[in-house]
Amino acid sequence: MRVLPDVGPAFVRALASHGDRPAVITARARLSYAELADRVAELAARLGPARRLVLLAGANRLDELVAYLATLAAGHPLLLVPGDKDAATAELARAYDPDVVIRPVGGELLVDELRPTSRHELHPELALLLSTSGSTGSPKLVRLSSANLQANAEAIASYLDIRDTDRAATTLPLHYCYGLSVVNSHLLRGAALVLTDLSVSDRCFWDLFRAARGTTLAGVPYTFDLLDRVGFDRMRLPHLRQVTQAGGRLDPHRVARYAALGRRDGWRFFVMYGQTEATARMAYLPPELAESRPEAIGVPVPGGSFRLRPLPDWPSPDTGELVYSGPNVMLGYAERPADLALGRTVDELHTGDVARRGPDGLYEIVGRAAGFTKLFGLRIDPQRVEAYLRRDGVEAYCVGTDRELVVAATGGPDPERVRRLAAAAAGLPTRAVRVHLLAELPRLSSGKPDYRAVRALAATPPPVPAVDESGAGTEQLRRLYAELLDQPDVTADDSFVSLGGDSLSYVEMSVRLEQLLGDLPADWHTTPIRDLARPAPARPTGRRVLETSVALRALAIVVIVGSHIPVFTIKGGAHLLLAVAGFNFARFQLTDAPRRDRLRAAGRGISRIVLPSVAWIALAGTVTGDYTLTNVLLLNSVLGPHDGPTQWHFWFIEALVAILLAVTALIAVPAVDRIERRFPFGLPLTLAALGLVTRYDLPGLAALGHVPSAVVVFWLFALGWAAARATRTAQRLAVTAAALLTVPGFFGEPFREAFIVAGFALLVWVPRLPSRPALNRLAAVLAGSSLYIYLTHWQVMPIVGPWSRELALVASLAVGIGCAAAVRLLTRRLPAPARLRPATS
Known part of the structure; x- marks a missing residue:
């Protein structure tokens, strides 16, 4: 058995101590901790002891997991980037010029050693670099130490009571701090990872989860949209022990509903709050309080603490900017390669969120002190999206809400092109972007952007786009639903069932939709309109199906x-x-x-x-x-x-x-x-x-x-x-x-x-x-x-x-x-x- 170097986080060095316990379960194989430790040690030895900046294109696959752990084990600072975003990866590679690049090529993981020693000055404590801006390729990175990773893994394992019998599905990407925290905290306790890149909307995911006797699911708000669509509340998951949620605000009524579902079925529901700058987690809501206080983020994680910084616009003494302190707070930011030599530049984290502390000691987020927004688990910088659009000839102002990115644009661009560009810049699905074309962008008397006016557009329906007669766009489907269901205010997030459709209107609606879209999915009546919109598929003339x-x-x-x-x-x-x-x-x-x-x-x-x-x-x-x-x-x-x-x-x-x-x-x-x-x-x-x-x-x-x-x-x-x-x-x-x-x-x-x-x-x-x-x-x-x-x-x-x-x-x-x-x-x-x-x- 190879021996891991005595560097890196303790949970990585201790992999072999868990022996023959299952460490990784995939659809094709199972790997024990001893076998995982051997593979990690082998790659760590290949990377060598001379510290170099390593860029890894992360993915929820075994080779990438081994590469992540091996890089930490060998003491090399790791720049972890999304493996499915080539443009973002290329931009970060240009900005930071890594010494080693690990990426998949032809189905195999290629370790491309560009130089034997680093051209960068690397601080001794630097272990991991993560992006704060989702998938935009922003050069602004969070600098994390091995101590940060270890402290946050220990805190999470403590309040979740992770056991060596737990088996957690990788429902979130490895390069995302929430997904990474699931990996770290479970490896810390000798639990198993059900390693997969399948979506929870895929039936094969649930086949694997049941076969692996999965105990833990993690999700961002969009994950719970998918769970609702696939009938999660009706699934038989006998080994499920807990479900966790972070990555953005989940509506309080959904928090209460999932908490009640967990109480009914015998699993616990944890609502959590965090940021990449805190190595993932800062607060959690005890499951027993989720039904009575679903709007709260809860209490600080073990070892952490909050204070409220007074704000002029929020005079209440119980309200202010939420500031976090704890051993998981980052070393600081990096915006250029020279910053990799820096040590700790921050001691506490100003979250940018405005919070209130209730009489029961629970914290609740009530607003934002800055312009960032979080969607689909990604922290989005709207101003950076504006810069991307400007580079492509589109003048626009962007703001984020709890559910979508709102883009006000001018200059006569194609709204669908703007939507695609903005979605790509933010790393979001196009359905999470709303575009409003305006004669001119709103400005204050000072000439500065009027973001309040842009935010007001979120409450108004966007202009009606042209519809391709060969298929059906979202607006065409909205009009059809409004006509057949007598509902004047149909949105793209509505479904047939949510609009009160019944067995009668189902008949006419299914036939009309089938004419527009072709064969319908079995769950079309519970699927949001935006997810049904698509061009009509090619098929033999006159061929149809009838429910x-x-x-x-x-x-x-x-x-x-x-x-x-x-x-x-x-x-x-x-x-x-x-x-x-x-x-x-x-x-x-x-x-x-x-x-x-x-x-x-x-x-x-x-x-x-x-x-x-x-x-x-x-x-x-x-x-x-x-x-x-x-x-x-x-x-x-x-x-x-x-x-x-x-x-x-x-x-x-x-x-x-x-x-x-x-x-x-x-x-x-x-x-x-x-x-x-x-x-x-x-x-x-x-x-x-x-x-x-x-x-x-x-x-x-x-x-x-x-x-x-x-x-x-x-x-x-x-x-x-x-x-x-x-x-x-x-x-x-x-x-x-x-x-x-x-x-x-x-x-x-x-x-x-x-x-x-x-x-x-x-x-x-x-x-x-x-x-x-x-x-x-x-x-x-x-x-x-x-x-x-x-x-x-x-x-x-x-x-x-x-x-x-x-x-x-x-x-x-x-x-x-x-x-x-x-x-x-x-x-x-x-x-x-x-x-x-x-x-x-």
Whole structure:
């Protein structure tokens, strides 16, 4: 076994002491601490004892991790740069002229020794150089010592209680101080790293995390956006012990929600605050306080302390600029190679953040004393972005908010070009940049930039860009969402579900989007508009797909009406619709939103069924005399009469409304809401099992009198709900087997039962069906109008049926479609509070 030099941070020198414990777990290999120490020592020996400035293009791969540790172990100052930003790396290399460059070439890590000794004067304490400005390639670097790295790793390991059994996923880049702190603190305690460069939005990441028995996840605010999109709250992660967040402010309501999720599922949620200048961490919020104080950054890390420097604009004695002291404070900045010879030039860190200390001793950030902003975990200097734009001929002022970089530009540039340039300069995704084109840039009377006016632009929508007819831009999609969902204030961050979309509007929206964008992702209804916008892909003319749930709704309503006339006899359509209704209830009402928002969405969905149903049945009953007050109140199945020739017409609507009210009341119970979030598949499957008690009439209720339809058929709705939550093959098999075992024998009509089981199997196993544009449009109209077709066909078919059954079918469908269209037109003319969008069964 090679011996590491007696230099560098103690946690690096101690790697071999952890022996055969797992150190690194990748998708392809596992490396023990002893093996890792050998590889580190081998490269350290190659780098030699003569101190040189080493530039490493960092990445979340084993070779780069070994190079990082080996450089520290050998005592060489390391300039760690982003491995995926060639321009930033080249600029830093030009600015600092490293002696050794380590970078990947052709799949292998190349160690390019440019000179045998350093041309620079390197301070003995200098160990690591990190950028403060994300990926811009700024020559301003943070100078860190081995003592800084060791102290911060010890502090983090202490308050997180990192154990040698922990296994932390590298969800953040190695060159980013937060990602690096995860590595350092876990190696300090002999824990394992689940080393990957996969995103948390990638299914393969979760396969690796589960296989490695991962215990720890770290994320910046954008990571939590991705976690929400992939259904993190419904994942089964039995070994997860803690989730940490830093890299920018997370909205307090999300902090509270994730803290509650952790309490429910048995893991701890740490909100943390830091800067590169403090070797990553300065404060943390104890997990037990995250729900009650989600707006706070917490208390100083072990060994650190805060003070508040008074500010003229913040006269409160409990408020001021947050100043941090501790052994993890940097040596100072470097802006040129000569600065590498400097020793400590700062003793405390002026963070630039304005903070308040609460009576409970917790600190809270309330503003910024300087112009920096932090987005996606990157500390962005807007003025440096301005300089980059100016170099490319664009005059602009930039400011940052909690969510985006706002750019005001002039001179007639293409806004998309400005967006791309600004995003590249800041190292941000383009969706995090908003561009406003102005006739002239706002200035104060002194001639200085008016950044307050630029910041005000963040509250106004940007100008409407031109849209390429071959695809769909964000603005075009915003207009489409606003039109179909009757929402005047649609933003690029909204999704179909967040805007209150339901099972009806889902039909029309999915078909319209599919025409614009091509095949849609399965989770498009929860995906923000900005992430859906893209050019339409090339594909064979006329080729489309149709969502199975939409196809089944369209087929079922035709089958129901055609069998009632009868043009043909294919029974089972209404019972299949119950399963589809349960499927859609899970997708559109049981989102990851807070319980109160879930209940509001469910209430809106129920009202869109109840109000038009009550209105039509009352009108039809007045004209024909076929219906009683119990029909109008949707209570005929409960109160009777049960023996009339027409009173049973609306049994399906009565059953659906009763079931929706029951499950909504159930979710309103906080304990049940928590159970549903923790066991999204187990709860509906359990409810389906309970529903079998009445499906098989185990209590003998039928002998006592009439049993309401909702009680008898509830299990079908619950199975549909479970189908929507079946994400794994075993779960799909279980819910399919439940249908195969329980539907047969319910009617005593094999063909009817086979029709329901076949439709249910399609719903579970085949999310989309091959289709054609015309068929998609027809299915969308039928499915979107299904409630109105069901309501009105009872009055249409007696009038037209005696002349022609086939014509009666066509007329029933046409009248229902016309009624749905009329309601849509009427509601768009009503004031917003009074709007009622057509609903569907």
